Amino acid sequence: MDLGVIVSDLPTEKDFIRVFSDVFRLKNKPILSGSEFDDCAALRLDSFAQNLSAESLTFSTDSVRESTDFPSGMTLWQKGWMAAAVNLSDLAAMGSKPIAFLFSAGLPRGFTLENAEELARGIQECVSFFGAEVIGGDTEFNDELTITGTVIGITENKNLILRKNARPGDLLCATGFPGSAGVALSVLLNEINIRVEAGESVSDSTADSTADSTSDSTAVSNSISDSGLDSISVSDSFLKNLTEPFPRIFEGMMLAKSGAVNSMIDTSDGLASSVYELSALSGVFFEIDEQSLPQDGEALEILSNHLKNNQYKQNDQNETNFTDEQIAAQARDLLIHEALYTGGDYELLFTIPAGKLSLVEELFKKFNENAISDAISDTASRFEGLSSTGKSGRYPCKFTVIGKAIAEKENVIVRQAGLNSQRQPLLKIGYDSFKKYI
Amino acid sequence: MDLGVIVSDLPTEKDFIRVFSDVFRLKNKPILSGSEFDDCAALRLDSFAQNLSAESLTFSTDSVRESTDFPSGMTLWQKGWMAAAVNLSDLAAMGSKPIAFLFSAGLPRGFTLENAEELARGIQECVSFFGAEVIGGDTEFNDELTITGTVIGITENKNLILRKNARPGDLLCATGFPGSAGVALSVLLNEINIRVEAGESVSDSTADSTADSTSDSTAVSNSISDSGLDSISVSDSFLKNLTEPFPRIFEGMMLAKSGAVNSMIDTSDGLASSVYELSALSGVFFEIDEQSLPQDGEALEILSNHLKNNQYKQNDQNETNFTDEQIAAQARDLLIHEALYTGGDYELLFTIPAGKLSLVEELFKKFNENAISDAISDTASRFEGLSSTGKSGRYPCKFTVIGKAIAEKENVIVRQAGLNSQRQPLLKIGYDSFKKYI
Numbered sequence A, B: 001m002d003l004g005v006i007v008s009d010l011p012t013e014k015d016f017i018r019v020f021s022d023v024f025r026l027k028n029k030p031i032l033s034g035s036e037f038d039d040c041a042a043l044r045l046d047s048f049a050q051n052l053s054a055e056s057l058t059f060s061t062d063s064v065r066e067s068t069d070f071p072s073g074m075t076l077w078q079k080g081w082m083a084a085a086v087n088l089s090d091l092a093a094m095g096s097k098p099i100a101f102l103f104s105a106g107l108p109r110g111f112t113l114e115n116a117e118e119l120a121r122g123i124q125e126c127v128s129f130f131g132a133e134v135i136g137g138d139t140e141f142n143d144e145l146t147i148t149g150t151v152i153g154i155t156e157n158k159n160l161i162l163r164k165n166a167r168p169g170d171l172l173c174a175t176g177f178p179g180s181a182g183v184a185l186s187v188l189l190n191e192i193n194i195r196v197e198a199g200e201s202v203s204d205s206t207a208d209s210t211a212d213s214t215s216d217s218t219a220v221s222n223s224i225s226d227s228g229l230d231s232i233s234v235s236d237s238f239l240k241n242l243t244e245p246f247p248r249i250f251e252g253m254m255l256a257k258s259g260a261v262n263s264m265i266d267t268s269d270g271l272a273s274s275v276y277e278l279s280a281l282s283g284v285f286f287e288i289d290e291q292s293l294p295q296d297g298e299a300l301e302i303l304s305n306h307l308k309n310n311q312y313k314q315n316d317q318n319e320t321n322f323t324d325e326q327i328a329a330q331a332r333d334l335l336i337h338e339a340l341y342t343g344g345d346y347e348l349l350f351t352i353p354a355g356k357l358s359l360v361e362e363l364f365k366k367f368n369e370n371a372i373s374d375a376i377s378d379t380a381s382r383f384e385g386l387s388s389t390g391k392s393g394r395y396p397c398k399f400t401v402i403g404k405a406i407a408e409k410e411n412v413i414v415r416q417a418g419l420n421s422q423r424q425p426l427l428k429i430g431y432d433s434f435k436k437y438i
Helices: A013-023 A076-092 A113-129 A180-188 A236-243 A249-258 A271-282 A297-314 A324-341 A354-369 A377-385 B013-024 B076-092 B113-129 B180-188 B236-243 B249-258 B271-282 B297-314 B324-341 B354-369 B377-385
Strands: A031-033 A041-044 A055-065 A097-107 A133-141 A146-156 A170-175 A194-197 A232-235 A263-266 A285-289 A348-353 A399-406 A412-417 A420-425 B031-033 B041-044 B055-065 B097-107 B133-141 B146-156 B170-175 B194-197 B232-235 B263-266 B285-289 B348-353 B399-406 B412-417 B420-425
Touching: A013 A097, A013 A113, A013 A133, A041 A097, A041 A133, A055 A076, A055 B097, A055 B133, A055 B146, A076 A097, A076 A113, A076 A146, A076 A249, A076 A263, A097 A113, A097 A249, A097 B055, A097 B146, A113 A133, A113 A146, A133 B055, A146 B055, A146 B097, A146 B146, A170 A354, A180 A236, A180 A297, A180 A324, A232 A236, A232 A297, A236 A297, A249 A348, A249 A354, A263 A271, A271 A285, A271 A324, A271 A348, A297 A324, A348 A354, A354 A399, B013 B097, B013 B113, B013 B133, B041 B097, B041 B133, B055 B076, B076 B097, B076 B113, B076 B146, B076 B249, B076 B263, B097 B113, B097 B249, B113 B133, B113 B146, B170 B354, B180 B236, B180 B297, B180 B324, B232 B236, B232 B297, B236 B297, B249 B348, B249 B354, B263 B271, B271 B285, B271 B324, B271 B348, B297 B324, B348 B354, B354 B399
Parallel strands: A097 A133, A194 A232, A285 A412, B097 B133, B194 B232, B285 B412
Antiparallel strands: A031 A041, A041 B055, A055 A146, A055 B041, A097 A146, A170 A348, A170 A399, A263 A348, A285 A399, A412 A420, B031 B041, B055 B146, B097 B146, B170 B348, B170 B399, B263 B348, B285 B399, B412 B420
């Protein structure tokens, strides 16, 4: 008959709910009740839908948690942002417009109300940046920080893009620079010893990044510079490829509206995994041309420096064996590997009929020109305020044809070997939450 | 550059998704895509909504997990059922009709595909019993079984019931037998030593439950019978008050439609906690008359036997001090305490103007008469198939006036002391996930 209640000054569930409610204070009048008052939120249909017979709601749910999704060094703001972003990315892949977001937060021992506020601000800024509202939540104690989000969107039925409709002859296209998140993860897991530069830097940075750099930097690890090796500098904005995933909501909506796209998926589990998904559901097979994969300049530089240092150590600190050109080629290979088989990028992978290519190219050109002022007009002001994410590295949104549907009955990677190209089976490897724990 | 992939025969994320998809195979054609194919589910608006300008969607999210929500002995089917039920109960409290359910399941090491199927069946049977469909999910590895659900419902705007609209003069009403789940929890936490009777028994059972009972029983603990004390038998169906919460969806919809209800909430955190919620949001205060609280016969019997055994032990196994009448009074007191301050009941607490009482009584009378065949017509057949929950103990749904709005500026419990009644402040105590872990 124990009540299980111990009086203390630690925050209660209601305290946390109050903090969350303050951050998520609803601005949208058509929401009849937000969940700061009731266990349910209520959202008037006519506040977001125009036509019952022509529209569908879209739903997705996804979880993130401390031990598996938050590399060390992430702020609570970033953890909140990520919890929302990974859900929004699923909507982006259907070309759907986000309306509302709910979350269930498991908070660990010692979590303060200030912590809760920072976490909530990360969620709030991501959700509102992409045009939706946080309408409900739930919180309880947990052994580690765990956030499960659910996102609700709306799409015109005729614009709904599924994975299963890839067609023979389709071109395979991707946004962004695949592999960047994977390289950032290696950095944060200390597989690459780096120091992080404070302040923003563009993702194609070519700044000299040796140990005697005079920029304001944070030494994440001194092990390399102590040993006389070059330390590898990584910009804050590069790490955000991993820690502040940027769901391609506006790009997905644009593509859905274009009528040019047959199938679409996000790349959160890696390019190869996503190709296998489209392939399995559509009954169409693809080749990826590795030469066509766009590569981020800073990612290449990080990998090159890492390779040089490794060689230096392996050779007992004598001269390296490889020329700069050879090192660069190895770095490109490593980055291709990251792009194909590592998750975390949250870019879009989609297929279009070859005849629609110029239309889609034109759309992306216009989209990027207007990215801030027009194409995402009602959220333009949010770009300015979003100092901790910023727009650098996110726009312009790179659009690349990386492969095509093929006649063979397997998915293929076209590799460059000198002047010749080799066709190899694409490995069916990607992020799998269960495999990591065997 | 570690891929983090280890080849093994253990199930992968996709294996679990396949099992879940098989269980949740969508029957509803208007669902354009279930999430076995895409990260998002898509649901045609016209498949569930009639009138854009007159209806609202309702949403709620809630988590359950092994260490805090599943007392030992619960089956995976029950854990799945509970994960859905706790979410549906939030909709019930708004009088909303459930449409769809999504969940994110964290599965622990060693979880098999057969385990996943049993869990999924529990979710599926609860969701479909109450007229909705499982449209999406997500699964990943976790240290312990954790299920976060999100439920989506629909309500006519004019029928939406909120917590904040309780009015002076309102009667305070409750469904069910508050405290039953609390007593069941004490049993499962071994605070009461019992043996569980196999098979169904009605909740107002008055069967003799001494150690020499001949019924087919499972000895959960022999400590009492070994010591010569009466062992306390508890029916399977009584424990289901806790382990298979039965959201009052149909009752909530009926109440919403009646126009008689001013405010409503579920009692998942205990009666007192729910009264404080209604009070805080409505600015109206209440008294609960403890004499009016309905008490479950089996709950009283369990508590009486527990009290007798405790006395026996305390008195060094001599005769007891108290008469049967005194023991019965103590048991009633204990059960009142459980009803007010312990969670887990998932019944409805609502307020109505006094003038609407006969209308609501009549509605419940008809509802109960028709509970299986008419009032929930399209789900009637599900009652028959639902052997592991069954309808015993759930219907008829008890409806009781347990108190009223008062002029005082605090919430009050009216206690019976002999022939006199005493007014005492209602304690602001209830289930709080955070308090338990201080």
